[in-house]
Amino acid sequence: MLTTKPIIALDVSSKEEATDFLKKFDQESLCLKVGMELYYSEGPQLIRELKAAGHQLFLDLKLHDIPNTVYSAMKVLAKLEVDMVNVHAAGGKEMMAAALKGLEEGAPAGKNRPLLIAVTQLTSTTEHQMQEEQLIEKTLDDSVAHYAKLAEEAGLDGVVCSAFEVPKIHEATTKSFLCVTPGIRPEGDKVGDQKRVATPEFAHKAGASHIVIGRPITKATDPVTAYTNITQQWRGE
Numbered sequence: 001m002l003t004t005k006p007i008i009a010l011d012v013s014s015k016e017e018a019t020d021f022l023k024k025f026d027q028e029s030l031c032l033k034v035g036m037e038l039y040y041s042e043g044p045q046l047i048r049e050l051k052a053a054g055h056q057l058f059l060d061l062k063l064h065d066i067p068n069t070v071y072s073a074m075k076v077l078a079k080l081e082v083d084m085v086n087v088h089a090a091g092g093k094e095m096m097a098a099a100l101k102g103l104e105e106g107a108p109a110g111k112n113r114p115l116l117i118a119v120t121q122l123t124s125t126t127e128h129q130m131q132e133e134q135l136i137e138k139t140l141d142d143s144v145a146h147y148a149k150l151a152e153e154a155g156l157d158g159v160v161c162s163a164f165e166v167p168k169i170h171e172a173t174t175k176s177f178l179c180v181t182p183g184i185r186p187e188g189d190k191v192g193d194q195k196r197v198a199t200p201e202f203a204h205k206a207g208a209s210h211i212v213i214g215r216p217i218t219k220a221t222d223p224v225t226a227y228t229n230i231t232q233q234w235r236g237e
């Protein structure tokens, strides 16, 4: 089970960069998100090392393929004993259920499987884009809540969404269903490619279970101070 520390998106391309960044935190145990860039470059060995160093890990590979392929891939990923993994909800209920089955069967004996969450609509997507490009004739809130419901029906533990959709997801699912929210920016910070952006305080008040935040920490002149401030804002301190 992941703690509710902010999840730092470790979006770097090598073990050296990751190590340099982590050194600044003086052995503090962190919640880290390793995504495609770092995993494709360093592979499972780095995951093992980060776990051995005492960090909690969200492996953000956003699987999206036919059910059998996702099932088999999750069976392999479960052996890494990370804390959380994910798929795209757009892959469908059957694919999400197959992902869960893969994790359950692949987890080492006596160990909990990783939490499994589904990406609803990426936080870089606007309602206009969704309607024009994906041809979804719904509001973005409705699309996200629909994906959340499907994910819950498939047995998943939660979803990735923006902080804005959390209240609607809580209406559509059980209270314990996780809402993991990227697109977090402290007031005045650069938004970059994110579209549905909220502050840590907003995410806290909206009821998000976790926040994911990358560049405002990794690109900060003083990442430790940035992390400390964001943690306080997220906890409502």
Ligand SMILES: O=c1ccn([C@@H]2O[C@H](COP(=O)(O)O)[C@@H](O)[C@H]2O)c(=O)[nH]1
Pocket (backbone or CB within 6 Å): 009, 011, 035, 119, 121, 122, 123, 124, 160, 161, 182, 183, 184, 192, 194, 212, 213, 214, 215, 216
């Ligand atoms: O909808 C989504 C799903 C995943 N992400 C990931 O979160 C981080 C956000 O990084 P920032 O630098 O804080 O923008 C990044 O790794 C994305 O891949 C997301 O942003 N939105």
